[in-house]
Amino acid sequence: MAIYRKIDCRISNDKKFRELSVEGKLAWYTILSRRDLAPIGAFKASFESLAIEQRGNEYLNKGFEKAFGEAFLEALYELSSKGLIKYDPEAFLIYVPNFLRFNFPENPNVVKSWNSVLDSLPECDLTNYALAKSTEIILNSQKDSFFKALPKEFVEAFEKGYGKGFPEDFGKGLAKQEQEQEQEHKRKENIKEKNPPTTSGLENQSEDELPFSEPENQSISKTETVEKKAKRKTKAKQPCPFNDGDVIPxxxxxxxxxxxxxxxxxxxxxxxxxxxxxxxxxxxxxxxxxxxxxxxxxxxxxxxxxxxxxxxxxxxxxxxxxxxxxxxxxxxxxxxxxxxxxx
Structure with missing residues (x-):
């Protein structure tokens, strides 16, 4: 059965996408087109396995094929450093934070079917984060039927506050790997070394829009909307102020x-x-x-x-x-x- 996903045609106009390397753009398209990408924008895979998959091109010679695999691996870290994807190197989970904003479920039955997603994702902090962020997007859509269809695991992750950030030690190993990859590439290419990154891990990464995004509008939850609306003052009914025989005013x-x-x-x-x-x-x-x-x-x-x-x-x-x-x-x-x- 064919699987279709939405990609904004204005992707080439986005600043972040233009700043990606050629390998980074290929890596981005590869992730968005994966068959095992769950409807909430997450799938189980390691960066190394994705890079190995790119080494099977018959038209590439042996030497260049190996170099391309290494370049693709570096491109995945490039996407992670820009906040376009989040990666747990221990649980081998990749998550696209804003995937649902551009692939919103068609109806409540689709949301209800997300219960099957739990079986394909490993138990880790990044999974809880993905569940919480998905719940937040559904809640901000202000569609009651969609929110009622959410599996209880999604709502529980949101109520526990997993969408606010990761534990402090999460992502430190990934940051170290990214630094090693960047240093190795600089040594091989003999280019001028740039300033080291200031972020210590994924807990400090900003949640930017996808590179094919339109300008982000700040969404307001249902609770905030109700609080901002002024309560209408209802006037009380009064007994009849006239008596029998009164002259009409x-x-x-x-x-x-x-x-x-x-x-x-x-x-x-x-x-x-x-x-x-x-x-x-x-x-x-x-x-x-x-x-x-x-x-x-x-x-x-x-x-x-x-x-x-x-x-x-x-x-x-x-x-x-x-x-x-x-x-x-x-x-x-x-x-x-x-x-x-x-x-």
Missing amino acids: EDFLKIAEQYLIANPQLLFQKMISYCKSNGKEYVDYKAAFRTFCIQDQERNRGKPSSGTNSNNSAPMPYEPPGGFTEDYYRKGCKFDDKGNILL
């Missing part, structure tokens, strides 16, 4: 006029009776009266006019079809043979 009367209420005082009294009899309370009684006006308008809309009007409907004057014309009045009168009206 002027501002209430203006609302009734907007909705063409025929008898605003009666509708105002209905609202008071409704609140008193049902124990109904409102935050804003002016808004409540507006609702009463809207409901009354909807009830009376489209009703046929009749001799008995509703309490709130305006009386409609009678007018015959076509209006009060001369023919209308003639029909109600009697005339003699000469056309004179009979009284």
Whole structure:
């Protein structure tokens, strides 16, 4: 089955990637394209084994083939020194810290399947660190369904604080190996010796973005987001401030006029009776009266006019079809043979 991963096409524009040696760029592509790279960006392998794998090129002669293997090994240490990967030389574990930022899981089921990752990774501090960082990325995405799907081992590593850093003695052996490799290369190439690195190990390395990254936006956890949001102040409901027989206030009367209420005082009294009899309370009684006006308008809309009007409907004057014309009045009168009206 084919396996696909995402690589940003702007990788060649990234400063860190441009500063890598040719072997370093090849090493970076090799790591990202490995089949055994777990979905959280970690896999078990030693730098030496990865370098040995590069010695099987048939088009290389024997002498250059050996030199290329050594150059590839040095390229792996180059990636480690720049913080692009983290490496445990004792447990033989390689981890890409920002892999998940650009290969985020498609759905919660993928996160749930990470339980199988635990069987392929050795028990070490770097594994706990990878689990904690993966949990942090999922948490910062603010997707509850993804966070609930996380295996408990990931959450436990995050709660124990493994994502904050490594133990102090972790990585010292690696730093020593890196220095020896760099010194050996300088002796062979007879180049001018540079200043020794100031970092003492992986515990001091910064967690930079991948070289195919876009500018990093500081993410905020759910807890921080909730704390920063101002709590909305909810107003308490108040008992009805009016009594039976009160005259409708002027501002209430203006609302009734907007909705063409025929008898605003009666509708105002209905609202008071409704609140008193049902124990109904409102935050804003002016808004409540507006609702009463809207409901009354909807009830009376489209009703046929009749001799008995509703309490709130305006009386409609009678007018015959076509209006009060001369023919209308003639029909109600009697005339003699000469056309004179009979009284």
